[in-house]
Amino acid sequence: MNPPNPAVARATVTVSAGAGYNFAYLDEGTKRMIRRAILKAIAIPGYQVPFAAREMPMPYGWGTGGVQVTAAILGAADVLKVIDQGADDTTNAVSIRRFFTATAGIATTTRTAEATVIQTRHRIPEAPLAEGQVLVYQVPIPEPLRFLEPRETETRQLHALAEYGLMHVKLYEDIARHGHIATTYAYPVEVAGRYVMDPSPTPKFDNPKMDDCPALQLFGAGREKRIYAIPPYTRVRSLDFEDHPFRVQRFDRPCALCGAEDVYLDEVVLDDAGGRMFVCSDTDHCETRLGETRLAETRLADGHTGEAA
Amino acid sequence: MYVAVKGGEAAIDNAHRLLAEVRRGDPAVPELTVAQIREQMRLLVDRVMTEGSLYDPDLAALALKQARGDVVEAVFLVRAYRTTLPRFGATEPVDTGAMTLARRISATFKDLPGGQVLGPTFDYTHRLVDFGLADAGSPDPAAEAEPEADAAACPRVTDLLGQAGLLEPSPPDEGAPVGDLTREPVDYPADRAVRLQGLARGDEGFLLALGYSTQRGYGRTHPFVGEIRVGAVELAFTPEELGFPVSLGTVALTECQMINQFHGHGAVPPQFTRGYGLVFGQGERKAMAMALVDRSLRAAELGEPVAVPAQDQEFVLAHCDSLQATGFVEHMKLPHYVDFQAELELVRRLRAEHAARAAAPAPASDESPLREAAE
Amino acid sequence: MAPTLAHGFADPVHAGQAVFRAAMEALSRPGRIRPLVTALVPPAPLTPELAALALALTDADTPVWLDAPLRADPAVAGFLRFHTGAPLVANPGGAAFALIADPARCPPFTDFAPGTPAYPDASATLILAVDTLSDADGRDFAEQACARQVFAGPGIRGTAPFAAGPLPADWTARWAANHAGFPLGIDCLFVAPGRLAGLPRSARPVDAETVPGSDGSAGSEALPCTSR
Numbered sequence: 001m002n003p004p005n006p007a008v009a010r011a012t013v014t015v016s017a018g019a020g021y022n023f024a025y026l027d028e029g030t031k032r033m034i035r036r037a038i039l040k041a042i043a044i045p046g047y048q049v050p051f052a053a054r055e056m057p058m059p060y061g062w063g064t065g066g067v068q069v070t071a072a073i074l075g076a077a078d079v080l081k082v083i084d085q086g087a088d089d090t091t092n093a094v095s096i097r098r099f100f101t102a103t104a105g106i107a108t109t110t111r112t113a114e115a116t117v118i119q120t121r122h123r124i125p126e127a128p129l130a131e132g133q134v135l136v137y138q139v140p141i142p143e144p145l146r147f148l149e150p151r152e153t154e155t156r157q158l159h160a161l162a163e164y165g166l167m168h169v170k171l172y173e174d175i176a177r178h179g180h181i182a183t184t185y186a187y188p189v190e191v192a193g194r195y196v197m198d199p200s201p202t203p204k205f206d207n208p209k210m211d212d213c214p215a216l217q218l219f220g221a222g223r224e225k226r227i228y229a230i231p232p233y234t235r236v237r238s239l240d241f242e243d244h245p246f247r248v249q250r251f252d253r254p255c256a257l258c259g260a261e262d263v264y265l266d267e268v269v270l271d272d273a274g275g276r277m278f279v280c281s282d283t284d285h286c287e288t289r290l291g292e293t294r295l296a297e298t299r300l301a302d303g304h305t306g307e308a309a
Numbered sequence: 310m311y312v313a314v315k316g317g318e319a320a321i322d323n324a325h326r327l328l329a330e331v332r333r334g335d336p337a338v339p340e341l342t343v344a345q346i347r348e349q350m351r352l353l354v355d356r357v358m359t360e361g362s363l364y365d366p367d368l369a370a371l372a373l374k375q376a377r378g379d380v381v382e383a384v385f386l387v388r389a390y391r392t393t394l395p396r397f398g399a400t401e402p403v404d405t406g407a408m409t410l411a412r413r414i415s416a417t418f419k420d421l422p423g424g425q426v427l428g429p430t431f432d433y434t435h436r437l438v439d440f441g442l443a444d445a446g447s448p449d450p451a452a453e454a455e456p457e458a459d460a461a462a463c464p465r466v467t468d469l470l471g472q473a474g475l476l477e478p479s480p481p482d483e484g485a486p487v488g489d490l491t492r493e494p495v496d497y498p499a500d501r502a503v504r505l506q507g508l509a510r511g512d513e514g515f516l517l518a519l520g521y522s523t524q525r526g527y528g529r530t531h532p533f534v535g536e537i538r539v540g541a542v543e544l545a546f547t548p549e550e551l552g553f554p555v556s557l558g559t560v561a562l563t564e565c566q567m568i569n570q571f572h573g574h575g576a577v578p579p580q581f582t583r584g585y586g587l588v589f590g591q592g593e594r595k596a597m598a599m600a601l602v603d604r605s606l607r608a609a610e611l612g613e614p615v616a617v618p619a620q621d622q623e624f625v626l627a628h629c630d631s632l633q634a635t636g637f638v639e640h641m642k643l644p645h646y647v648d649f650q651a652e653l654e655l656v657r658r659l660r661a662e663h664a665a666r667a668a669a670p671a672p673a674s675d676e677s678p679l680r681e682a683a684e
Numbered sequence: 685m686a687p688t689l690a691h692g693f694a695d696p697v698h699a700g701q702a703v704f705r706a707a708m709e710a711l712s713r714p715g716r717i718r719p720l721v722t723a724l725v726p727p728a729p730l731t732p733e734l735a736a737l738a739l740a741l742t743d744a745d746t747p748v749w750l751d752a753p754l755r756a757d758p759a760v761a762g763f764l765r766f767h768t769g770a771p772l773v774a775n776p777g778g779a780a781f782a783l784i785a786d787p788a789r790c791p792p793f794t795d796f797a798p799g800t801p802a803y804p805d806a807s808a809t810l811i812l813a814v815d816t817l818s819d820a821d822g823r824d825f826a827e828q829a830c831a832r833q834v835f836a837g838p839g840i841r842g843t844a845p846f847a848a849g850p851l852p853a854d855w856t857a858r859w860a861a862n863h864a865g866f867p868l869g870i871d872c873l874f875v876a877p878g879r880l881a882g883l884p885r886s887a888r889p890v891d892a893e894t895v896p897g898s899d900g901s902a903g904s905e906a907l908p909c910t911s912r
Contacts, residue, residue, distance in 0.1 A: 021393070023697045032743055035704045036780075039741075040805035042711045043871040043884035045838045049805045050494040055388040060633050061640025073708065075701045085647045092643055094317035122647045140637065151623050153497045160801035178659055184651035192838045192886065194867060203651040214841075216712045223633045225494035231712045231839035231886075249654055267650055281647055 024071040024104040030054055034072035034227070038218060041229035046191030047159070048142050048226040056222065063096055063121060064222030066138035070119050073134060073218070074100065079107045081115035086123035086264065086281035093121075110284050122185075124206040126263050126285040129215035131232065137200045139221035142228065144188045144198040164196045167239060175244050184249070190237045191230055204238065205248045205264045211236040255280040258289035332377050346370035355561070355590025356380060360631060361387030362491075362510045363394075364560050364589050381512075381631045388632060392491070399487065401545045401554050405564045405587075406465050408540040412591075415466045416534035417568060423463030428539060429591075466536040467566045467583065476568065476581040497623050504606055504622060505599075509588060511629030513595045519619045519629075520601035528617035530604050531570035532584065539563045539591050561590045567600035574612045582611060690726050692739055692767040703740035707873060710882030713839045715846030717819045720880035727759035729785040731813045733875035735763070738811070742770040742781050749779035749808075753786045779808055787812040788850040793858050798868040807885075810872045817876040818847040831855035837888040846881065848874045860889050 022028065037051040056064040074080065080100055084093040088110040096119060097108050109115050112125040121138040129135060141147075145155045148166045158166065167188055174182040181187075187204035191197045199210060200219060210217060210230060217230040230236060240246035254261045256277045263285060265278040280286035333340065347354055347370035357369040361384045369387055376382035412428025415421055427433075470476035480501070488503040495503060508516060523530055541561050545554035567584035584604025586596035605619035618624050628634060693699035699722070706720050726735035742748050748770040754760045761772055764783075773779050776795045784790050790812060799807035816830055830849025833856055836842070852858070862869045862885055869885030 027393070028696060028700060029743060029745075032700070032704075032741060033745065035708070036741060036746070037805070038708060039711055039809065039871070040807070042708065042839075043886060044804050044867050045886060047804060047867060050496070050803075052492050052494055055385075055392045055491075055632065057389045059385065059639065060636025061638075062636065062643065064636075073701075073705065075705060076698055085644045089317045090644055091317045091321060094321060098318070098321075121643075122645070140640070151497075152627075153623065156802050179662065180655070180659070182655060182659075184655045185648040201645075201648050203647055205651070216708075223637060231884075233841040234838040249651060264647070265650070266646055267653065281650075 021103055023076075024074050024100065025057075026054065026068065026071045030068075031072045034068055037227045038069065038072065038229065041218070041227050042216070042231050044195075045230055045234055046189075046195030046197040046228060048197075048221075048228045050225055051227050053222040053225040058095070058099070060223035061140060062092060063119070063138035065220030065224075065227070066119050066121070066136050066222075067096060067099065067220070068222060069136050069218050069220035069227060070100065070117060071104075073136075074104055074106060074117060076104075076106065078116045079109050079114055081109050081112065081118045081284075082120075083118065083123060083125070083282075083284075084121040085266075086125070087283040089283065111288070112282075112284050122201055122203075123264070123281060124202055124209045126260070126280070126282040127288075129209075129213055131214045133215040135213075135215050135217045137202075137217065137219045139198070139200040139219045139226070140223075141186075142198055142219065142221040142224050142226040144186075144196050159195060162194065164190075164239075167196060168241075171239060172241065175241070181240070181244060181246075187246075188239050190239060192234050192236075196239070197228060197230075203249065203264060204246075207236070207238045207246070208248060251278060253278060255286060258286045258293070260285065260289055332375070341374055343367055343370045343374060346373050352591060353378075353380065355588070355592050356513060356595070357383045357387055358590060359588040359592055359595065360384040360510055360512065361391065363387050363391045366590075381635050385632055385635075396492075398546065398549075400557065401547060402482065403542045403544060403560075403562070405538065405542055405562065406468065408538055408542045408562070408564075409559075410463060410538055410540040411561075412539040413463060413536065414534070415536045417466060417536075421466060421469065430593075463538075465538075465566065467568070470535070470568070470581065474580070477571075477583060479583070495626055497626075498609070499622060499626060501603075501607070501610075504626060505585065505587070505603060507626045507629060508586075508599045508602055511599070511625075512631035512634065513592070513598070515629050515631070515634075516598040516602055517594060519605075519625065520598035522617070523601050523605050523619045528605050528608070528620050530567075530584070530601065532601055532604065533568045534597065535566040535568040535583075537563065537565045537593055537596065539593070563588050563590065563592050563596045565593065565596035565600040567597070567604055569604050571611060582607070689766055690724070690763055692724070693736075694723065696739075699736075700740045703736045706880050707737060707741065707882065710873060710880050711839070711871065711884045712882075713844075714837065714883050714887040715819050715835050715840065715844040715881060717817055717879050717881045719878060720875060721878060726763050727757060729753045729757070729813075730760045730763065730783070731785065731875065731877070733877070733880065734783050734785065734811055734813050737873060737875065737880075738764055738770075738781070738783060739767050741809075742768045744769040744771070746780040747771050747773040747778050749773055749776045749782040751782070751784045751786055751789070751791075754783055776808070782808055782810045784810060784812045787814050787848075788852060790852055793862050793870050796870050798862075798865060798870060801868070804867040804869075807868065808870045810870055812848075812851075812872060812874050814848045814850065814874050814876050816847070816849045817874055817879055817881055819845060819881065831859075833859065833889045835883070835887040836890045838886045839884070840887070843890055846883070848876075848881070856889065859883070859887075863888050 034051060037049045041047065041049045053065060053068060056067055058064060058067065080097065082088065082093045082097040084090040087093065100106055101108060112118065112127040115133065117134045117136060118125065119136040119138065124135065143155050145158055145166060148170055149155050149158065158164070171181050171183070174180065183204065185203045186198055186201045187207055189197050189199055189207060189210065199207060212233055212235065214232050216232055219228045238246040251265045255263060255265060257279050260280055264281045266281045267276055267278055269276050347366050350373065353373060354366050354369045357372060357380060358364055358366065361369065368390065369383065372383040372386040375386060410426055412430060413423065413426040415425065467476055471478055488500065490503055490506050495507070541559040543559050544557045546557050547554045565586040569582045569584055571580060571582040573579040582604065584600040586599030586603065588596050602619055602625060606622050606625060608615050608620040615621060703720065703722070706718050710718055720733050720736065722732045722736040724732045724735045726732060738748070748764065750760065750772060764770060765772065776782055776791055777797055779796065782796060796808035796810065797806060799805060830847055831851040832847035834843050834845050866885050871885055872883045874881045
């Protein structure tokens with residue numbers, strides 16, 4: 001018997017996702033189904049519309065809901081940005097961006113301001129969003145009441161009756177026990193005065209950005225098969241109490257790279273002797289600021305002092 | 310100087326290439342063919358078809374090869390492929406009573422029309438490792454099979470009991486459309502057809518443990534194996550333009566009808582009730598576990614208390630799918646440092662306050678760069 | 685000679701996406717008028733814009749109701765059935781979408797599904813082909829039954845004036861009742877030649893008296909108006 005030729009056996013496998021699939025992967029029937037759910041979600045802000053999420057070629061929990069929403073809205077002229085933890089270059093953000101480059105051939109960017117569609121996991125960009133932009137959130141558990149009441153049949157009734165006492169009791173118990181509301185991310189919000197909604201596991205630092213936002217915000221939960229939305233310029237109120245108003249985290253130092261203040265920072269452990277530094281979680285924000293600084297320095301060096309920022 | 314980590318794209322490409330190489334293993338060892346997997350790992354192929362809810366032995370075998378033998382990963386590949394297929398409609402209901410039997414056993418009657426057909430089973434093998442299998446070789450030919458049992462002579466045990474009114478009848482087919490949980494999200498409470506779909510796609514290990522729990526007192530159902538039959542049934546489809554059924558071929562199935570004690574209530578006299586399990590290929594463990602859980606999930610319908618996990622359809626259906634479960638469990642591998650930072654800040658602050666309370670002159674606490682400010 | 689069937693979208697993937705995005709923007713920003721360009725030439729009285737939304741949003745999973753003028757010519761049903769596969773239903777209460785070519789005789793909103801408290805999304809979307817559509821402040825209106833209201837709510841920065849016509853005389857009262865039932869209710873898309881606007885149930889009619897810059901007469905009542 002001839003031994004197999006190792007060179008042949010080692011044929012590399014390249015993913016050619018584009019070939020043989022529809023634009024943006026989903027078939028048109030699935031897109032229409034998702035699009036109808038999106039329209040109802042917009043008409044009923046904060047209400048979770050059930051939809052028949054498909055099994056996607058990436059695992060549940062990896063953003064299948066966000067990917068389906070993005071695939072349903074994306075057009076050939078869109079410019080897509082994908083972030084995970086605020087960063088464009090985290091592996092799953094890279095993977096999702098490549099999925100759409102391969103299946104839809106659309107332009108991508110890391111610049112928040114240049115994007116028409118931004119898919120995100122766990123952060124809202126620091127740069128203010130504009131009209132015409134759509135922010136698509138990947139959502140693991142869309143039901144804000146799920147950890148208080150595990151049954152869908154029950155939580156559906158609670159939403160129908162706008163009965164959110166459970167949530168207030170939970171937050172108040174936190175205060176009684178810890179002196180603070182001990183929810184730091186996925187902090188519940190009330191949308192347009194009616195539905196209580198899970199903003200996905202963004203840090204509560206980002207909650208104020210959802211309020212009165214000029215961009216449309218869409219939320220997709222694939223495993224849990226729900227889509228919900230916040231239309232532009234919609235009142236989004238973080239739940240709180242008169243004597244314990246909602247507060248966001250503030251860092252008492254700027255980003256060690258770009259010097260930005262009032263942004264969310266990642267803590268980077270530098271060594272095993274307690275060394276650590278804090279840098280922008282939003283990598284585009286950081287790089288844009290660094291670029292501006294460099295530009296200003298260049299201009300200073302060139303003598304164009306009048307234009308220095 | 311700290312520099313933010315870059316290079317996700319190159320890392321992913323390199324990981325994919327390494328995966329392909331590791332999957333192949335030692336190139337000096339001949340590569341597995343899809344046909345070898347399909348023929349010699351048949352029970353694995355059957356399980357992947359069942360949980361992948363797609364009857365295609367070659368595809369399931371290829372998925373197993375690509376998945377390096379990981380069942381859940383292979384099921385994932387089959388499911389993701391399945392969603393891209395056009396849906397032509399629903400076949401006619403299969404008639405398992407007309408099954409070409411490879412195996413048929415009943416635990417409720419010593420003998421019955423058509424007899425017990427042991428067929429290919431591990432049941433009475435001694436689990437001694439057969440070192441002879443380490444070498445290539447052909448097994449002795451099996452005994453000459455008897456002429457295939459006449460289906461009419463092998464009535465289902467449940468039909469025999471049903472005639473006497475001892476067993477609840479099968480729900481009548483009223484021609485109502487059957488729900489499809491791949492096309493509509495499950496709406497609780499789900500009807501039995503949708504529950505059975507979920508269970509058929511459900512993870513074998515999860516259903517096995519749940520079924521087992523009912524035997525240990527977590528919702529006892531007094532089950533008996535009325536019948537397990539394994540074999541081939543014909544699949545027929547009625548195209549809209551023809552208006553009559555045409556045969557699509559045969560599929561191999563395992564069906565388990567569990568018979569459970571029931572004391573009756575109100576207008577219903579005491580009689581036996583059913584639990585049902587059906588899987589592609591040969592999968593008796595899964596079919597039996599499914600039948601146990603199906604019966605438990607009928608608790609509410611039969612006026613029994615819903616108290617244990619196996620009786621709770623939201624608990625069972627929302628958690629039996631291996632893809633959903635593995636996705637959400639494994640997604641914890643993805644970065645969560647933004648949320649962790651938020652929690653870190655809270656724990657530091659709570660610890661600082663705790664320390665301040667414990668010692669009147671507050672010691673220097675764990676330094677936290679975070680504080681909270683009003684919005 | 686048998687009549688030939690009018691074509692559907694030349695490029696279903698991208699045309700469908702463009703029409704959906706226009707509808708998404710329209711419902712996201714109630715009352716704001718957006719362009720809706722389509723090359724469709726459907727059988728009258730189905731307008732190109734009605735046809736474009738029907739092809740983009742409906743299929744075998746969405747029962748569609750047609751108003752009397754659309755039902756009158758079987759070519760309309762033939763066109764929609766062929767291109768969408770949507771079941772056409774006689775009962776407006778069973779429809780996910782209603783196509784309305786004669787908006788002045790739009791049936792009462794109560795004829796359509798408003799959803800249920802548990803599933804408010806199980807509600808109808810009305811697509812009305814109107815002659816006039818305006819989101820401008822002021823009164824460039826002539827003699828035509830036209831509903832003019834000022835709205836606030838999700839999607840609206842401050843307030844948004846919106847007028848469309850012809851619509852039934854009691855339209856503003858209907859809308860007030862529809863909004864009052866939130867989260868239940870119907871949602872509307874209005875199309876005019878080359879243009880589109882949306883009114884989701886969340887759009888709250890505001891008392892024009894309290895709207896700064898309003899002429900005070902543009903409250904919740906039907907006014908004679910027109911615009912081009």
